[in-house]
Amino acid sequence: MTALVAVAAIIALVIFASDSGRDNERTPGGLRPPHGELDLAQFLSDYAGELSSDARYKQPTAGQRAEVIELLRGLTPASRGTLTGRAQELGLTLSEGADMVTGRRFVMAASTPGDARAWGVFLIDTGAPRSNIVVEVPHPNFDMHTELLGLDLYRKAPGSVLIMAGAHRKASNGKADVAHQAESMFHSAVQLFAEGGRTEIQVHGFDDDNMPTTDVVLSPGSADAGEVITRAGRELERQEFAVCRAWEDNCGKLEGTTNVQGKAAREAGRQFLHVETSRAIRDSDQLVDKVAAALAAAVSR
Template sequence: MNALPAARRALVGLAVGVLACTAACAPEPGGSSDLAATVRDFARTREPDAAYRPPDPGERSGVAGALGLATAGDTGAARSAFAPFGFDYRVGTDAETGRRYGMAVQESSGERAWGLYVIDLDTPPRVVVEVPHPNSDLDTEEVGLALFRARPGAVLAVAGTHRRAANGAGDVAHRVDSMFHALVTGLGLPQVQVHGFDNASLPGTDVVLSTGAGEVTEEAREVADALGGSRVCLAWADRCGNLEGGRNAQGRAAAENGTVFLHVEMNRAVRDDRGRWERVVEALSVL
């Protein structure tokens, strides 16, 4: 694992979050923000030809320290600590849920494309909702945001780069040297990672549910029961093509650390139909 122990110690038990957005869309402390527009705009501007480099160990540790200041509720100090790493930090209120959140946004251009992170500041963190392939697994950011809003205490993490950026170095689901990996695994919380696949990749299947490299858990079975239906492939009970997430880096880390990890794949038809993906969100919110 490339994430430093210091970063892990600083992140475990965090009670604050980070949302990545540009300063233009970030509210002043105490203000309101259209989170949907923020997340949507961020995700849809991740381009495969954009500049990117993974953070070095010192940068991962530095951002972890900034998160520690945010955890303590010191907005001014957190903003100052984030700034050298290209993040802008603010706090605000989600106009839809009325819940307060912390937000940190990576600079809008340049090689430090390290993600967008949001956490509910009104409820202690309970689960991390992950969108590792923005603007590639289309509309997964919509599903991720809906799950964040449906689950008090959720942390939302959206990767800062397209999966094909820098010849594949930007594919955070298969890298342990990203800021995304360091932060989501360092929280030590259950993780739900949202992906998308083409209808033709697994005909007759709408959703694939997997625990990645880990053993099937009670939580996974509860979600499976909530999903129901014959068009759900359960990776621990059947073959689900190449959509089982067994090589997923965050899933492997969760298996090593004994934490819950759910890898959720939805076909294009589900992601195109709000009513259908909202039923997936409802099932996942049992966590």
């Protein structure tokens, strides 16, 4: 089974969780299998693994962005069934289920890897009251394994939302670099889910050789450092990570000052954390867990 088929099959699997009485219906991934929980880590890893710099990517029009945002704004477990047809017209598959690790319910919209309408993955935790955290993964399969750090943070923040780009950063000659494209679906979705002053945590990765004595680079983007990010620095150091603080230190090209989500957060008065982690951290489940725990603790206080 290829990774692409696996992604489609997993999307179909999670749809079954709420439609087990309609076994004869088909989805783009085939017949719904008889399971009700989803391994979100496997799903996101498979999804990210399908993203290629050579894949098609088409920037959404203003009209497409408006339609998808309207759909996402109204997406709940109760509304999923009525929105499914419209979502498919927009290149999205809607699903719901339970996270097999936390047991919490979720609803999700996801584009198909490799499709030109590479809008991304929008994962909404419906098993807890909406939290004040939006987790952002803009460069899957470029900043390797950042989808797993994002998921770990999502799991440690009940009621949060995870937004992952649906295309490789280098696709379409770099037009798919959603961290620098204010007209992307990713950016529009961030603005939707961050409404009301929610804190944004955007995860990136760097090669160990770029900053060999640093584990994590923290930056508020183009804004001044606020209480949450300064607390995040302390929490990370409490976990014995070496932290470069962009508002105090020279962190080279990893400071995220041109990041468009960061600029929008500054203009809206929201807290924005641009988090770069070393490859050594991202290759270790234990270290990823410690970073996610530190960030979640900083935001939840």
